[in-house]
Amino acid sequence: MEALIEKLKEQIIKQLNLEDITPADINEEDSLFGEGLGLDSIDALELIVLLEKEYGIRIENPKDGQKIFFSIKTMAEFIQEHQKK
Amino acid sequence: MMLAPTYIDGSGAVVPQPTVNQDKFLEEILEYNERFLQVVSPVYKDYIDVKLLRRMSKIVKMSIVSAQVAMQQAGVDQVDAIMTGTGMGCQIDTEKFLNAMIENGETLLTPTSFIQSTHNTMGGQIALMLGNKNHNLTYVHRTFSFESALLDAMMMIAEKEAQKVLVGGIDEITDESWLIKTQIDYYKKHACKNSAVYTDLQPGALSGEGSAFFVLSADRSEKTYAQLKGVSTLYKPRSNKELEDFIKRFLMTNELGLSDIDLVIMGNNGDPVFDRIYEDLATGLFKTIPTGRFKHLCGEYDTASSFALWIASGILRHQYVPSTISQHPFDRKTPKKILIYNHFRNINHSLILVTTPDAS
C-alpha cells in the first residue's frame, strides 16, 4: 500500500503537470480537489485516464470519480480492490 | 466610412526580442541564426498563478503577459470587451492531441490538450483571469485575424457599446508546424541570420511567433499616446492596380494622401517571391515615403501585424524611429502618421493607420 501511494503521487504530479509540487508535499489523506491540491473537473478526467493507462481500471461514469479521487488514499484503496479481480 | 476616434492607451508584446520591462525601445536587437524565431520568454510565474500555469502552453502564457503589460500601461484593471486574433491558434495542444490520437489509435486520450486546442483559449483565459464577463471574440482568419479583431473593437467603440477594449494578436510556432510548412515552401528549410533575412535566397519566409495586445479607448486621456485611425483588408487582388487602388482608397477614406504619411512599415518576410510586392511598392507608390521593416525582429506569423502596430505606436510614444527597423536614415523630425502594410502570399493584404492622438 505504501509503495502504491508513493507511486500514485509521482504519477499524479506527472500527469497533471503539477509544477513546484513534490511527492512529500502531498498528504495521502488530504483532499485532492477544492481546498487540498486544488484540482478540478478536468483533472478528474485526467485521473480516470491514468487509472486506465497505468492500472487497467475503467471508470464509465465520471460522477464515480468524486468518491474514488477524494484523496490519494481512497484512490490507492480503489486500485487495490479492483486489481484483485 | 470613418469610424469614431479610437485611442491607444497601452500596449504589450512578447516576441523574439526583449520587449517586456525594457527602458529602451528596440535600440538593440537580438541576432539569431535559426530555422525559426521564438519568443523571449518572460518569467511567467511573475505574471501567472502557478496553479493555472501548469495547463498553459506557450501561446496562452504569452497572451496573458502581453495583455497584462498593456493593461498596466493603460492604467485599467477591466475592459468592456476582449478581442483576440490568431491565425493558427493553439498549435502545441492541437499537435499533442492529434498525434496522441493517431499514435494511440484513438485510445487513452486525455482531455487537457483537447480543451486547450480551441482557438478561443486565449480570450477565455484572459477573461477568466480578469473575471471579465463582457463581449469576448476570437478571429481566426490567417493574416486577417488581428485586423478583424481591431475592426470589431473600433465598431464597438463607435457604437458606444464599449469604452475600453483589449485587443491582441497571437501565434505560436512549433518544430512540427514549422517542418510541415517548409514542405510547401511557406517557411525556410535552413537556418538563416535574421539580420540578413531580406537577402536570403531560400524559398519561403523566416518563421516566427509572438503576441501583442493593446488597450483601445473611446476617449483621449493622459495615458493616450496614439490614435488608431483605420484598418482595412483586401482579399486576392486581381491586379497590381487593384492593390494600389486599395491603398489609395484607404488613405482617402481617412482624408489623407500619400504625402501625409511619415513612415510605412512593411511586412517583408524574406520570401524572395512574395517580397517583390513590397519592393515594387517601395520603389513605386511609396517612393517618396520612408519605409521600415520588422519581420527580421519577430519572423513571419499570421498575426505579426500586431507587433507592427506595437512598433508603430511605440514610435509615436517615444517620438523616434529606431534604426533597427528603418530602411533608410529617418530624417523627418517627428513621425506623426504611420501606415502598416502587410500581406500573406498575395492572398490576404491589410492596412493599419496609426497617428499621434491629435493628428488630423
Add this chain to the structure above:
Amino acid sequence: MTEGVVVTGMGIVSCIGFNVDETLHSLMIGKTGIGKISILDSIHRDEFVLGEIKLTQKELMEKLGVDLNLPWTRTALLGVWAARQAYQSAGLSTNSGKRIGLVSASTVGGMDRSELYYKDFLTDAIRKNHIDTHHAGNSTEMIADDLNIHDYLTTISTACSSSLNSIMFGARLLRHNLLDAVIVGGTDALSRFTLNGFNTLMILDHEHCRPFDATRRGLNLGEGAGYLVLERTSDALAGKKQVIAQVAGYANANDAFHQTASSDNGEGPFLAMQRAVAKAGITAQDIDYINVHGTGTDNNDLTEGVAMKRLFGDQVPPFSSTKAFTGHTLGATGVIESIISILSMNNDKVFPNINFKEVIEEINLVPVSQLTDLHINHVLTNSFGFGGNDSSVVFSKVPSNISGL
C-alpha cells in the same frame, strides 16, 4: 437611430435536410437525423451515434460539381453547399455593384483532412496540398472563391458559440456601412479529433441525446453548415427583396468561471440573453419562444435552465432544444438553430424537444416536446461554448406589409 438589419436569404445542410425545405419537413414530422456511424472512420464507430450527412467526400464533391483538382476539406464542401443556397435565395449577384462580404465560423477548420493526412504531410506530394487547408479560414476562402466574393471576409472561432458571433459581427459591418450584403454563418464537419476530444470529456451520450431530461447523459455530435444573407432594412425594402426576419438583438458575454464547465448561477448565459433582449429593445416577456442551446450534457442544461429562470422568473417562455434532431454541430450550431428559430417563427410552430420524458428536478422546467402551434413574434436562440463564450440572438417577425413573402 441604428439602422435595422434583416435576413434576406438562408441556406442549410445538416443530417435532417440538404436545404431549408427538407429541414422544415424533418422538423414538422419529428424525424431525427442522428443514427449509427457510417461515414466517419473511427474505432468508436459502434459505440456512439452521430448526426452525419450521409455522403462521402467523393459524393459531396460530385454533387456540388466543384473543381476536383482543388484541395477540398469536408468542412469547406459543406460550407459551399449551404452558402450557395443562401446566396441564391437572396438573389445576390457579384456584378450588382454591391459590396458583398462573408463572415464564417468554424471550430476545427480543415481537421477532417488533416487528421487523415497528417503523417503523410512530410512524405506524400499529393497530400501536401492539404497542408494549407488546415487553418480555420480555409473553408471561408473556398466559399468566397466559389461565390466570387472579394469585398470582405473573415472567420470567427469561439468554440460552440462561433456562428452566432458571425451573425453579430456581420450585422455590425452593415450598420457601419462597410458592406451592402453579408453572408454570415458557419460550417463544421465531423472529425475523429472532435469525437475523441468530446469522448475524453465524457460528455458524449452513447444513446440518442435527451436535452433537458433528468436522465440525460451527454450530447451527440453532428455536422453541417448554415448561412444567412443579411442586408440593411432600408436596402432590402428599396430593392423589393424578400425579407425573412429581422435581426433584432444580439449579445455575447463571458461566463469567466471555468474553461469547460459553466457557472452554477449561469451568469454568462444569463448576461448573453439579458443583453440580447435589451439590444432588441423589447422586454423578456416579449420573447415568445426560445431555441435553447440544450446540448444534453449534465452541466449545460442545468446552467441554461438556471439562467432562464433568472431572466424570466416563473414565466419562462415555451422552449425546446432541437439538438436531438441535428446533433451538436459545433461551429455551425448557432446559425443552424437560427434558421430553425426563423422557420419556427415564420410558421408559428414550436418544433419539439424530442426524447424528453422526465423533468430535471432542480430547475423544474418542461420543454415543448410535441409539435405545437404558437404565435411567435420574437424568438431567442442561444449558443454557449468552451472558454465561457456565451451568445444569444433575437430574431423578430417581419410585419406582413413588408415581408414580400
